[in-house]
Every structure is written in structure tokens, then in C-alpha cells.
Amino acid sequence: xxDSKQKLMNHITLASFGINDLNLxxxxxxxxxxxxxxxxxxxxxxxxxxxxxxxNYGPLTPYDSMDTAxxxxxxxxxxxxxxx
Numbered sequence: 001x002x003d004s005k006q007k008l009m010n011h012i013t014l015a016s017f018g019i020n021d022l023n024l025x026x027x028x029x030x031x032x033x034x035x036x037x038x039x040x041x042x043x044x045x046x047x048x049x050x051x052x053x054x055x056n057y058g059p060l061t062p063y064d065s066m067d068t069a070x071x072x073x074x075x076x077x078x079x080x081x082x083x084x
Contacts, residue, residue, distance in 0.1 A: 008053050012060070015046035 022039040029035060050064060058075065059065045 005053075005057055008049055008056075012046060012049045012053065015042050015049060018042040019046060 019039065019042045022035055022042065025035055026032065026039060050060065053060060054064045058077075065071065
């Protein structure tokens with residue numbers, strides 16, 4: 001069974017894939033309201049998951065660093081360092 005960090009990363013990955021896929025679709029179907037609505041839903045899902053990840057495990061990118069008192073991006077393991 002995956003731990004909650006891995007589940008959250010999978011959630012982020014799936015939402016990111018949906019956003020990218022819908023982005024490509026909307027490039028050729030810019031007036032598809034259903035696709036645009038789904039695009040915005042995936043964006044919210046990803047944003048919420050990224051916030052939860054940053055709060056619980058640290059930022060995935062420098063843009064996600066939330067601490068205003070210290071540059072926390074350099075603390076802890078880097079996102080690409082997998083822990084077992």
C-alpha cells in the first residue's frame with residue numbers, strides 16, 4: 001500500500017496530465033465549454049494537492065516555497081530524491 005505522500009504525488013501527476021491533455025484539446029476546440037470547465041476543475045484539484053504537499057512535505061518547485069521568513073526550498077530532501 002502506498003503511503004499518503006505517494007498518493008498525493010499520484011494525485012498531482014494525474015491532475016497535471018489532465019490539465020496538459022485538456023490544454024491540447026482546447027487549442028483546437030477553444031469554445032468547448034465542457035472541456036474548459038473540466039480544465040478549471042483539474043487546475044483547482046492540482047493547486048489544492050500542491051498546497052497540501054507543500055504544507056506536509058515541502059515544496060515541489062521553488063515557486064511553491066511558502067515561508068516568508070526563510071528560503072525553505074533548500075531544506076529537506078529535494079523532490080527528486082526518492083525515499084523508501
